[in-house]
Amino acid sequence: MTRLFLTLLLVVQCATFSSFAQPYGNEWIDYTKTYYKCKVGTSGLYRIGYQTLQNAGLANNAASGFRLYHKGTEVPIFTTTNNVFSPTDYLEFYGEKNDGSFDTQLYAQPDWQANPYQSMFSDTSHYYLVWDDIVAPTPKRYISTPNNTDTHPPAETYFRYT
Numbered sequence: 005m006t007r008l009f010l011t012l013l014l015v016v017q018c019a020t021f022s023s024f025a026q027p028y029g030n031e032w033i034d035y036t037k038t039y040y041k042c043k044v045g046t047s048g049l050y051r052i053g054y055q056t057l058q059n060a061g062l063a064n065n066a067a068s069g070f071r072l073y074h075k076g077t078e079v080p081i082f083t084t085t086n087n088v089f090s091p092t093d094y095l096e097f098y099g100e101k102n103d104g105s106f107d108t109q110l111y112a113q114p115d116w117q118a119n120p121y122q123s124m125f126s127d128t129s130h131y132y133l134v135w136d137d138i139v140a141p142t143p144k145r146y147i148s149t150p151n152n153t154d155t156h157p158p159a160e161t162y163f164r165y166t
Contacts, residue, residue, distance in 0.1 A: 032076045034136075039073075042131040044099035052133070053094045063089045065135045071143050072097055073132045075106075080144035096146075102129040 033039070040060055044050060057063040062070075067083040084093040102123045108114040110124075136143075 029076060032073060034134075037134050037136060039132040039134045042072075042099070042133060044129045044131060045101060045127050047100045048098070049096060050099045051094050051096045054089050054091050057089055057095075062133075062135055065089075067093065067095065068143070069135050069137050070095060071134050071136050073134070074099075074129065078144050079131070080146050082146040082148070097131065099131055100129060101127050 040062070042050065042052070054063055066086065066088055068086040070081065070083065072079050072081045079097060082096040084095070102125075104117060104120045104123050107124050108117055108120070111117055
């Protein structure tokens with residue numbers, strides 16, 4: 005009787021521990037879709053042109069369905085069209101080089117990290133481009149704003165800086 009009780013207790017404990025598993029951090033990945041990796045070594049503006057998309061087999065997709073992910077979250081992109089790409093169309097995004105934010109997991113206390121702005125392993129950061137035909141939620145986009153300089157404020161009479 006004691007052996008049966010201990011066995012049942014062990015089974016219940018194992019079931020309880022497995023139900024409280026921690027997330028792995030890759031929950032954003034949809035394994036039914038193909039992701040294309042873009043390597044970024046320096047922070048700046050990056051452009052993916054029509055020819056690159058055509059070589060990857062993505063040029064026949066509507067630009068409104070593209071999404072870009074970095075560190076598990078979607079980042080905004082700029083597309084020159086919302087329809088199928090033409091040879092003059094492209095998509096752009098602002099990419100940042102790899103920092104030390106992920107390296108904090110190597111320390112018992114994150115405050116022990118010497119430089120949180122520099123990774124100990126690589127400067128290269130990875131962005132993942134995917135075409136997703138699901139419309140909800142709406143993909144993040146930069147919106148083009150016209151630069152109207154016809155009505156500008158009057159000139160300042162002086163400037164002071166300390």
